Amino acid sequence: MKSKRVVVAISGGIAAYKSPLLIRLLVKSGCEVKVVTTKNALQFVTETTLRSVSKNPVYSEMFHDNNADEIEHISIADWADVFVVAPATANIIGKYANGIADDVLSTTLLAFTKKVFFAPAMNSNMYHSPVVQENIKKLEQRGVTIISPVKGELACGYVGDGKMVEPQDIFEIIKTFLSPNNQILERKTFLVTAGATYEKIDAVRFIGNYSSGKMGYAIAQTLASYGAKVKLIVGHISVELDNNPNIEIIEGKTAEQMYNAAVKLFPCCDGAILSAAVADYTPCAVSDKKIKKADQSLTLTLNPTKDILASLGKIKTDKQRLVGFALETDNEIENAKKKLHNKNLDFIVLNSLSDKGAGFATPTNKITIIDKDESLLPFPLKTKKEVALDIVNHLISKL
Numbered sequence: 001m002k003s004k005r006v007v008v009a010i011s012g013g014i015a016a017y018k019s020p021l022l023i024r025l026l027v028k029s030g031c032e033v034k035v036v037t038t039k040n041a042l043q044f045v046t047e048t049t050l051r052s053v054s055k056n057p058v059y060s061e062m063f064h065d066n067n068a069d070e071i072e073h074i075s076i077a078d079w080a081d082v083f084v085v086a087p088a089t090a091n092i093i094g095k096y097a098n099g100i101a102d103d104v105l106s107t108t109l110l111a112f113t114k115k116v117f118f119a120p121a122m123n124s125n126m127y128h129s130p131v132v133q134e135n136i137k138k139l140e141q142r143g144v145t146i147i148s149p150v151k152g153e154l155a156c157g158y159v160g161d162g163k164m165v166e167p168q169d170i171f172e173i174i175k176t177f178l179s180p181n182n183q184i185l186e187r188k189t190f191l192v193t194a195g196a197t198y199e200k201i202d203a204v205r206f207i208g209n210y211s212s213g214k215m216g217y218a219i220a221q222t223l224a225s226y227g228a229k230v231k232l233i234v235g236h237i238s239v240e241l242d243n244n245p246n247i248e249i250i251e252g253k254t255a256e257q258m259y260n261a262a263v264k265l266f267p268c269c270d271g272a273i274l275s276a277a278v279a280d281y282t283p284c285a286v287s288d289k290k291i292k293k294a295d296q297s298l299t300l301t302l303n304p305t306k307d308i309l310a311s312l313g314k315i316k317t318d319k320q321r322l323v324g325f326a327l328e329t330d331n332e333i334e335n336a337k338k339k340l341h342n343k344n345l346d347f348i349v350l351n352s353l354s355d356k357g358a359g360f361a362t363p364t365n366k367i368t369i370i371d372k373d374e375s376l377l378p379f380p381l382k383t384k385k386e387v388a389l390d391i392v393n394h395l396i397s398k399l
């Protein structure tokens with residue numbers, strides 16, 4: 001982190017009292033930090049505190065007498081490698097999403113051309129309001145990384161989403177981004193699978209599962225935010241896909257379609273992370289018409305599908321990295337280790353259905369990464385975006 005230049009921008013929310021901790025962590029790790037605030041932010045945290053922890057002047061005014069020769073919002077923007085807005089209120093999210101620049105924070109942000117992180121913090125009703133969500137989506141589409149707020153007790157007395165992620169976790173995300181390893185991803189292409197495959201039974205029915213595609217999509221977004229090109233094969237998902245120039249979407253609605261797309265694309269990729277919940281069986285015969293109800297029992301005969309991950313494991317070269325998931329209900333570690341070796345993976349991500357908040361269709365996940373040498377790396381319960389970051393960081397360490 002030595003000689004890295006970070007702007008910590010603070011907007012006016014109660015979580016601003018935590019910003020000095022983030023600044024302190026960045027300074028301690030060797031970064032140079034400049035602090036830019038809105039006027040309202042200084043209602044929650046003093047200029048003296050911010051100046052002391054950052055060891056630099058604090059910029060809260062657009063017009064003042066110091067440095068009359070310098071256009072401050074441009075020189076700060078040019079100076080920094082990374083811009084972190086923590087806390088980010090609904091107001092600054094709205095301003096940046098819509099190009100409004102009416103104070104030193106919003107003008108500096110608009111003049112900044114490199115990587116921006118936003119750590120929103122606000123009342124949960126405000127956070128979930130359609131306009132804030134729309135603005136957040138706009139920012140994500142433009143490459144801003146949103147460090148999504150977590151559930152918790154909010155200053156307004158509500159309990160819900162809107163609590164700013166802890167300074168230590170924001171620091172880890174920035175540290176990862178600034179690590180020289182990340183540049184490796186800029187020249188690489190990865191295959192990612194996400195969502196559920198549906199296997200047709202008749203004209204109106206299928207065999208499927210509850211996978212939402214959230215985990216796989218978060219992985220694709222994380223890879224793309226580090227400049228990697230992603231070929232994302234999606235089955236059935238319940239997450240909205242944004243337009244991201246680094247992510248190419250390919251449909252793989254059935255196990256067979258997903259298999260065909262994956263084996264075709266994998267040879268031109270530097271690696272693959274397969275998170276899709278692929279059906280293990282597909283009906284032998286598919287009726288064109290709706291199967292009519294009858295009094296006697298109905299037997300469906302199913303054929304096994306091809307294991308996509310195992311197939312890629314067979315064609316994988318030494319230069320490629322292959323990562324799979326294991327969703328287990330019992331003998332979790334043992335079963336995951338078997339999958340890791342049988343499918344020739346570099347590491348496997350275990351999520352256990354017995355962990356509360358982990359698995360399908362939840363916004364959170366709790367994983368353990370198991371390496372080829374069977375070493376275990378357990379993580380606490382996190383949002384799927386944070387989990388994606390942990391997985392991508394681990395992948396980087398293998399490149």
Ligand code: CTP
Nearest residue numbers: 274275276278305306307308309324325326327
């Ligand atoms: N997988 C795959 N193709 C399949 C089945 C699974 O690519 N036909 C991949 C999944 O995307 C995941 C990994 O294999 O990365 C493990 O999937 P999981 O369902 O946990 O295990 P299975 O191998 O299907 O074994 P089982 O269902 O018996 O646990």
